[in-house]
Amino acid sequence: MIIKQLSVFLENKSGRLCEVTNILGEAGINMSAFSIADTSDFGILRVIVSDPDKALQVLRNNHFSVNLTEVICLSCPNVPGAMAKALNILNEEQIPIEYMYAFSMGEVANVVIKPTNVRKCIEVLQKYELDLLKSSDLYKM
Amino acid sequence: MIWNENIECASRDSMSQLQTERLIRTVKRVYHDVPYYRKKMQEVGLVPEDIRTLDDLVKLPFTTKTDLRDNYPFGTFAVPMSEIVRIHASSGTTGRPTVVGYTRNDIAMWAENVTRSLCMAGVTKNDLVQVAYGYGLFTGGLGLHYGTENLGASVIPISGGNTQKQIQLLQDFGSTVICCTPSYVLHIAEVLEEMKIDASSLKLRVGIFGAEPWSENMRRDIEKKLKIKAIDIYGLSEVMGPGVSCECTHQAGMHINEDHFIPEIINPETLLPVEPGEVGELVFSTITKEGIPLLRYRTRDLTRLIYDKCECGRTLVRMEKCKGRSDDMLIIRGVNVFPSQIESVLLEMSETEPHYLIFVEREGNLDTVKVQVEVQEQFFSDEIKELQNLTKKIKYKLESTLGISVTVQLVEPKTIERSAGKAKRVIDNRKI
Structure with missing residues (x-):
């Protein structure tokens, strides 16, 4: 019943969300649902994907601060x-x-x-x- | 008025003679009384008898802020604690402050130098001097305070901050002189403007500003806004405090009280003296101080010396406004800040090497500091409130260590540029 959600730290600057989606797309990972929590300085992308462990790895390899929740x-x-x-x-x-x-x-x-x-x-x-x-x-x- | 004409207008020959006698005495004393100096001199094979003229000064080893820190707190004191009547401190390169001790004679010598400085600035015993430098461990407040009393002028020891009160006293007491950092006086000027108070309705006529670098543009701005003469005063707590040198009303360089402090200019790379008149790092040897005599203390301030006689009649050598630093120390609102202090705070909070970038901006006339910190995975939480708590925690720790307010911004990992050599930690956007 527990679902692994990917949480990604994003700075508030243009192109960051785009980059995350590109990385996941290129790795063949599908997104089922997501939301973004934002403050004036940063946001947290919360996303449910087809392969959370693989997504974690590829995002880490691309130097994102990311964890599973x-x-x-x-x-x-x-x-x-x-x-x-x-x-x-x-x-x-x-x-x-x-x-x-x-x-x-x-x-x-x-x-x-x-x-x-x-x-x-x-x-x-x-x-x-x-x-x-x-x-x-x-x-x- | 020239406070001590015999000294301040002495011929070069008699000044050199006085300096030589005092230097020889100081070297003998520190060699015998301070194990730290004896060891340093022995390491380069020097005995006190090797120092016979001013030309021999270059043989002596340098002293740095690190030496003071390594002997924290009282290891460089040259007299027993029973002789020390006051202690001041400034921020050091890491958590430990740099501590200085003064004997009764040191306090009197300091007051004399500040009195000379006030006279250079055109202050007389009829003036009301509002001392808006901080009182406390910082040398600004008490330094100006004692010099003003020694002159016989009236001192208003309001200390720093509380701008409304500063303005109230400027109006009600009719202060004629104000002493503070140049950025703070510009802030006062702004508030005056907001309150629609015409500066020419005040009795203020002279400002004595120091403890941070400021430009000729800033001087013009201050003079125009407040309708006063703005005078630059220089000093550092290790050497004494404010009053090591000060401008006269001709505003053509700061006269160094060289019967107490012998200046040299060195190349910070080769550590050799530069050609006369060239810019380099300012080095001071104190020749009358008892609490902490310093031989060839590297100030890290970059400037050059002018030996021509000044129009005011003083022959004391002048130093130009400081042009920068030979280390990474930042002076923010009069407070010394080292990037390494920020690093040690961040190190305490995580196991890994911290990556951070310091932005210094001047908003209006006040310096602001923003610290960007990379969010490493061990910091990262899925919840906004946790990240905001983290920001607050870093901010609180930095502020209590640095003594100035900062804003903290979390950024993504690897966004702060890495460099193979010395990392660039500071982006100073102030136009000084």
Whole structure:
């Protein structure tokens, strides 16, 4: 259930994101989802790719500061109130979240969540029988 | 007014004679009283009797800031601690400050030199002198303070900072003289402008500025904005503090108080004396100081000497405004900053070699420092707040070590240029 997300440190200057995508593209690595967190000086690219270990290696070889972060991916129906239901559960069970980002396709909406405690979060969501994607599902998207 | 005409207008012959006598005495004393100097002289096979004339000065080994640091804190003191009445310190090349001690006679000698400097600047006992240099370990505040009292003028010991208060006292007390760093006085001028206070409504007429390099352009700017005469004063704590030399009202070079400090100019590469009038590194030998006598102390300041008689009537040799440094020391808002200090802070925080770049800018009239630090993987966190905490932590550590405020910017690894030789660590964009 744990998904390896790639986190890359980026300075706020033109062309950096472009370079990361070029490097991953040339290495034959596909990106399934990503988001960028930014401040005035720097940003962090968070990306889910088809082959996280290989991506880590090629980016390191190109002198990026990069690491792998454990996240989970919640899959819920693409209907009103579905996200609220999941968040209510996490709130009641007191599972703190560092950040999240989401994407929806047709019938389903997928939410990548970085909880402070990944294992505890998985436990809670499973208890309430919410649908978590396996890494193999996600990397193939 | 010339404070000590006998000395300040002495003929070259009588000055040389006085310097020779004092040099011989100093060399004898340090050889017998300071193990550090005895060892240094023995290493080059010198005994005190080898120093008989001023020409013999070049035989003596140099002293550097590193020597003072290696003997931290009191190893270069030439008298027992019971004779030391005051201690000052300036920042050293690493975490340790450079420490200097003064005997009662040293303090009196310092006051005399500052009094001479004030007189050179045209200050009299009728003046109100606002000393806006920092008071404390830094020599600026107390140095000017004692010289002003010795002259008999009224000293206002406001110390540095608190610009609103500086302006209030300039208005209410009618200070006629201000002493501070040139960049700080320009800041005061800016605030005056913002407050719509006309500088000609103040009684200020003279400013004595030092502790950092400044240009003729800056002088014109200060003089125009504040409607005062801006005088350059020079000194360094190792040698004494402010008042080693000072300009007279002709503003044609700083008169060195050479009955106390013998100047030489050397080539910083070959360490040999340069041709007369050539630019090189300024070296001082103190010949009256008791606490820490220094033989051939390398100041790292680049300048040249002018031996012609000045229009003011003084014969004391003059040094030009300093043209730069022969090492990598930066002077930021009057504070000495060495890139190596920044390096040691970063080293403490990580296991690997730190890569950093220092940007110095002049925004308005105040110097700002930005330190770029490469985010190595061991620093890198996926969370913004962790990276911001890291930035804050580096900033806090740098500020407490350097004593000035800095901004810290995290950059990607390998973005700071590597070089095979000495890494370029400083980009100084100040137009001084």
